[in-house]
Amino acid sequence: MLDSVEKIIDLSNPIESNIPTYPNFPNVRVETTDYAARDGFTMEKVEMRSHTATHVDAPLHFIPEGKTLDEFPIETFMGEGIVLDLTPKEPAEPIMPEDIEPFVDDIEQGDVVMLYTGWDDYYGWTSEYVMRYPFLSGEVAQYLAELEPKAVGIDTPSVAGWVDEVPAQGPVTDIGADESHVPLLENDIIPIEELRNLDQVLEGADSRRAYFFYPPLNLHGAGGASARAFAFL
Template identity: 30%
Template sequence: MPTRDLSQSLDADATVYPGDPPVESTPAATHEEDGYRVTEWRLGTHSGTHVDAPSHTEPDGKNLDAFGVEEFAFEARLVDCSGVGAREPIGSEMVPERESERGRTETNGMETNGTAKSGTARAEMVVFRTGWADHWGTDRYFDHPYLTREAAATCADRGFHVGMDALSPDPSPSERETAEETEPEGVPAHRELLGSDRLVVENLTGLAGLPERFELRAYPLALAAADGSPVRAVATW
């Protein structure tokens, strides 16, 4: 079974959302002085490839520990948005239809309606490939495409969680380019998705060449009352 790591590396060069803590590491113990090695890491809950909990934007939203671990394994559907330019919107026409029970068929050992062959319900996710992972670690990364409110609402209405190879499903602050007047204010895509208890996985990489359908596992750390967490995102197909 092919397997691919879709996670960005967490190091001092990791791109973080403006205002978030930078990723830092310092030795807490060394072989020379202590006979063993321990490293102290400092980072925010939304560092690197990570998953957003509803409580990230919703005051009464669920924290990550309210979700069962099985809910972080998704049947993913890849949508190629690489033709969308810098700071341009991804509209609801890019969101796939949810397939009916009648139309389901088996694909790579999975049912195409998001149900495992055993009959166990499996979460479905739309993964939007923008190509912006190529700009990781540069100022250009902040100028990624984004989801319109309508696109995010369509995902939520159709029962899809969302993954992206970009910093956010909403426009990110940027000093490189002036924001377009048509850009939404605030985080409407986050609010539509997280307000509907949909999870959002951000800063994916390595999406080029993946099949249209694959399994994405993005397990968060077992943090108490977390609004988000870095993940090791892995695709299999």
């Protein structure tokens, strides 16, 4: 496989202080605690939630007795798959089964299915990115689960819509976060959230196959963790 790789595309958002997160999460802090010139080595202290930047979810995230990340073999977090161009999408628009149906003959059992909405163009502390992004309806989550993929990725902060409230924005949907997550998680299908650069995989096509890696930190007992995602073309 590696002998035929023509291009590697980074699909990950950065981790640094004050990057956009779910608005009710504490801000990310990356602090340099030691400097090589002074201390003989450089080291940083990082404070963030486990579901920060590009990350994967495990069943425990929504299912009380669900599997944790470390209960999956490492090959769960890599595999062949396909990017689907779902653009254009409107702010806070739910993704529906009819958005996926044109591609159904191209999706194979066990695929990593990546959904390109173009929402990484809004990346930053914008209301569009952190609260008014497209998301999976309960119907499409179930529809995707029935296709039996290995994972479902999206270039928005979550597969679920914003249902919380902050001073500048109330809920944008009455579709519960569990409705978007559980059909996947109860079938051991891994959500991959906060991807970027899926358009670079598509290169103008409506869909394109690639090989994807999205390994999380080896965090035991967890319902999710940040990941470094990338694609081989």
